[in-house]
Amino acid sequence: MQVTTTVNGEARTDEVEDRLLLVHYLRDVRGLRATNVGCDTTSCGACTVLLDGESVKSCTVLAVQADGREVSTVEGLAAADGTLHPVQAAFRQEHGLQCGFCTPGMVMACVSLLKDNPRPTEHEVRDGLEGNFCRCTGYHNIVRAVLVASGQDPK
């Protein structure tokens, strides 16, 4: 089947297998391999990307379902001159990543969360990221990073 998608602003048409998952399309067809696969039960959120601005688990979406739509991944987040997006910068500043495997999905989930709720409380941050697992950070610094990215002092 043919799929035409705009990924990080770049439109393209590709011939894909019907069953190809969006995450594998992004990784293997589009060559955007920051987005990771951490599970096979839609549990971990490592594969989170934005589909028409809404966060989705790209392991649960078929590539063909993205036809005619826009996908954003972490590769498209920083400015053209390399300046980090505020969420990326806050993750670095607050040490919100260790091994980095959950990070691309986590960062996209945070971007989506802050779009819906620009000044979340700690409780709202935790609720909003419930679908994203991290094994390294204990989540402590991820929460701080989101608060910092939203212009708040995490104390």
Added chain:
Amino acid sequence: MSIMGTRVVRVEDPRLLTTGAVYTEDLRDPRLTGALHLTFVRAPMAHARILSIQTADALAFPGVVAVLTAADLGMEPMPPAMPMFTQTMTTSLLATDTVRFVGDAVAVVVTETAYQGQDAADHVHVEYDHLPALIDLREAASDAVLLYPQAGTNTVFAMGPAELDPELFAGCEVVVTQEIVNQRVAAAPLEGRAAAATIEDGRLIMWVSTQAAQDAKGAICRWLGIEPETLRVITPDVGGGFGAKIGADPDHAVVGAVARHLGRPVRWTETRSENMVAMTHGRGQLNTVTIGGKRDGTVLAYRLEILQDAGAQPRIGAVLPALTTLMAPAVYAFPKVEVKARSVVTTTTPTAAYRGAGRPEATHAIERGLDLFAAEIGMDPGEVRRTNLLPAFTEPHTTATGAVYDTGDYAVALDKALAASDYPALRAEQERRRAAGEEKLLGIGLSVYVEITGQAPASEIADVELRPDGSARVLTGTSPHGQGHATAWAMLVSEETGVPMDRITVEHGDTDLIPVGGGTFGSRSLQQGGAAVRQATRELVELARQRAADLLEANPDDIVVDTARAGVHVAGSPDAGVSFAELAAKEPLQVHTTFTSPGPTFPFGAHVAVVEVDVRTGKARLERLIAVDDAGTILNPLLAEGQRHGGYAQGVAQALIEEVRYDPEGNPETSTLATYPFLGITDVPSFEPVDMATPTPYNTLGAKGVGEAGTIGATPAVHNAVIDAVAHLGVRHIDMPTTPMRVWSALRAAEAAS
């Protein structure tokens, strides 16, 4: 200004946050062009004899290049690598005649694409003859069913006295005993296991997601029966390990075997469901603690009997009781300590190291046991601990089990934790809620711990080169997978030389480049790898001073380091100087050195956990975790705190939530992330780390290990807190994880008994 001890953000992060890391699955190395995909066919039952393997149907699927079994690959059963294990417990990389756990590898399907492998693997037909499952540890110890009939026993490894001392508790006014489960949990790094392999100039080149490339190389060479010079292991970025990626697994060696057999590049990335049954699990001990002492709180004797679940194969898990034994005396001055341990095989996934690996079990056993003792004599848990703590020491202290602690001040750690948590206020609030008959009860749990870090190997290498372009390159034998060594090692080099951090690269994990190295595990990296980097840098600076003295016609003693110019100058005349880059342009400026620690170090600390337990539902929630962790001098607080946070979370997970479960037939009940209760962000609060730093004299950094402290301290503190919340209702003990069902059942049982 010195950067030592400051919060330096990581040099690794910009890449990880923009293009992402390059994990094994992400590799597009030209040597892997056209790589085939390997899919394992795994046993669907716990214990069976293999009668036949029929591959024709699978071979007919599109894209299938080969379906291979142990026979095709010439794999034979081999004895376990560790000499102290029962040597007749032989296993092969792919099962030859018997499978012993759900997930045991039986065959591999090799295909052009990954999706094709999943299609075809279901059509490899294996005919099995069922054998009985063996899940219960006591039953395993009874040898009624044997997993390795030729061994005549299920015991892999045992240590301790042949007979228990009948007089151990003589003279005790009170003796408490309790069987305590330290349940099996999954390491579950977010990146599972992965490997890729190719043949280059007759050599096998393997990329492995590992914590220790050199160990991986040794293991793969042994399993494949090949010479070390014919294998190169390269470590791509690694998405977490937590002990379960130390060295290599048999599955990694299979990837190498298939590449050799087919003469083509091959790659394998396991699925999560595969990971949950086929990556080694952690913990898995059944411990019986007995504590005897006086009513004033003094403990006179402590006995720990350990039954370790090794899983289906004799791997690292079987030897963990040795560490549990070593650390059994903990932070206490108990006059008598007796430990007896035994590891047995069961029809479950093999066990191995998991964050702490044998030490959390030791701390958990005594810290839970002391609370039982305190409850029995009606004394505050903090008081009981204070009564029995070893006094502060600065000269090495030798314990009853032969550990030599470097430094320790346990009472101060406990006092700090109690003060930071305002312990009296917590107790008052607990009392208030109880008196008011509130449904949300408060529980307060303590733990005081000491652990061993950097135990083995004792040495680590570092190679530092200052280059003519002003940059520096560091080679390290450690193997970061989230810890931030590229940042930390660059800080060490920059501090001594003035070379800016962004001009320093750190490389690791390639056995051609770094043939000798210990890897990263056991909280060893900074105290050995970091110490080696500092030693190499200092030797390098010394070399530069000698060379500069010749060049500047000065006495070497008059040459001083000038970090502002990243070079040296003659003392008192800053203009008469030369940069390291200029020196390197004349002659390579490089030092390779080995640091050897005089001994392992023993970080310690104290945790206070505060939980809320809903008496109606049994649901326990962690409200606060106040944690004093003394890991010696801290190089980069940002990184050290990150390690602590991650450890706390995994410790909390074990106390409250996580458990790998099997049904009586040995079928895993937690084989996906939908069924394994992986700790999520709403399960924990923000943590409250408290600083304490007693330097170790064993390295010039004063650093001890910090990677596992959080897990070791948090699990017993949180576990104790849950039981403390409901202790006044007659509950004495609840095993981990303290799920709502378990707590609720314990409450009902206590109610019925009263």
